[in-house]
Amino acid sequence: MTGKQQGNVRTKRALVIFGVLVALGIAACDVERKDRAQVGGSESQGMRTVAAAPAPSVEPGAVVPVSDPQPVEPPVVERRLPENVTYSDAEKVFRSGDYAGAALLFEAYAQRRPENPWGHYMLGISLWRAGDHEGAAAALRRTLEVDSTHTKGLLNLARVLLEQGKASDALEYAEKVVTLEPESGQGWRVLGNAHADLGMVDEAVSDYRRALVLDHRDAWTMNNLGLLMIREGRYEEALPPLARATELRPDVAVFQNNLGVALERTGHLAEAVVAFRAALDANPDYAKARVSLERVEPKVAQTTSPEPLDLTRLAGTFAEEIERWKQMAQEEQEQQKTVGPETVMGEVTGQDG
Numbered sequence: 001m002t003g004k005q006q007g008n009v010r011t012k013r014a015l016v017i018f019g020v021l022v023a024l025g026i027a028a029c030d031v032e033r034k035d036r037a038q039v040g041g042s043e044s045q046g047m048r049t050v051a052a053a054p055a056p057s058v059e060p061g062a063v064v065p066v067s068d069p070q071p072v073e074p075p076v077v078e079r080r081l082p083e084n085v086t087y088s089d090a091e092k093v094f095r096s097g098d099y100a101g102a103a104l105l106f107e108a109y110a111q112r113r114p115e116n117p118w119g120h121y122m123l124g125i126s127l128w129r130a131g132d133h134e135g136a137a138a139a140l141r142r143t144l145e146v147d148s149t150h151t152k153g154l155l156n157l158a159r160v161l162l163e164q165g166k167a168s169d170a171l172e173y174a175e176k177v178v179t180l181e182p183e184s185g186q187g188w189r190v191l192g193n194a195h196a197d198l199g200m201v202d203e204a205v206s207d208y209r210r211a212l213v214l215d216h217r218d219a220w221t222m223n224n225l226g227l228l229m230i231r232e233g234r235y236e237e238a239l240p241p242l243a244r245a246t247e248l249r250p251d252v253a254v255f256q257n258n259l260g261v262a263l264e265r266t267g268h269l270a271e272a273v274v275a276f277r278a279a280l281d282a283n284p285d286y287a288k289a290r291v292s293l294e295r296v297e298p299k300v301a302q303t304t305s306p307e308p309l310d311l312t313r314l315a316g317t318f319a320e321e322i323e324r325w326k327q328m329a330q331e332e333q334e335q336q337k338t339v340g341p342e343t344v345m346g347e348v349t350g351q352d353g
Helices: 003-039 087-095 099-112 117-129 133-146 151-163 167-180 185-197 201-214 219-231 235-248 253-265 269-282 287-300 311-338 341-349
Strands: none
Touching: 087 099, 087 117, 099 117, 099 133, 117 133, 117 151, 133 151, 151 167, 151 185, 167 185, 185 201, 185 219, 201 219, 201 311, 219 235, 219 253, 235 253, 235 311, 253 269, 253 287, 269 287
16 A cells, blocks of 8 residues: 555544544534423533422421331220129129120120110229229210219229329329218228328328228228328337237238338337248238338347237227227217207307307
């Protein structure tokens, strides 16, 4: 090939390469223009603009990761109550100790016979025994909507409210009980419990005394009176009623434990050990008595105890005290009978007659 021919070949190759480069440049410009159109850029910026990500449609904190499962609403299961339940059917289940099952049956009965206060009442008691205090209170209130003088409904509603820590509400219902049935020892006891929880000590003591005048063997009232004295730091005064309560009901672990506490606080450690052991004999799972026994028992040999305490004598002394209260109550009643209405009116209104 001559030199002239070689020059022509090189020229053709250069032209081809130049044409390819020009074509590539045009394509690049087209791509750049398309990118700018997508992001809203302008030709005059002189730089290629990178396409921005689209803004989130919700707040960043509200975005749920794709990997997290979405919450699924549980299917709604229709709650169906048994049909044609009789009071007797529900009562049998209650007496068997299946309180949740009894509650279901009494609810069905109460819906069928809403005018009968006893259906609502037993529903409330069943729920209470099953541990549902809110449901029990609601059912007992429905009892009172049907019969406002239902004393058992009033009494047990007060008890439920006391267990919920609502002493002020309980007080209202307990007062209605003793107004309707002034001879109800349980009513006076529950009223005393409400006053005690409210810190009204004198009123509580008076209530407990009235309960014991009505039933001189009411061990629960004796226990509650002793417990109140413990809470008030009056340990010596707690001993007689607790000694009498444990004498009447030695099988109740709570009574024995409270007696043990009063004995410990008065320095009678050996007697306290006996009481705590008696509590565990009555209920081996009673944790408070076990802890107290483990605390007190090692101290017996290390501490000089006072003279042995005769709990039987203390129990007898308290029984005699109740008899004196009964005598005083009878005397007060006789005095009220001898007072004429004119005298009573004068005392109330301040008139001199």
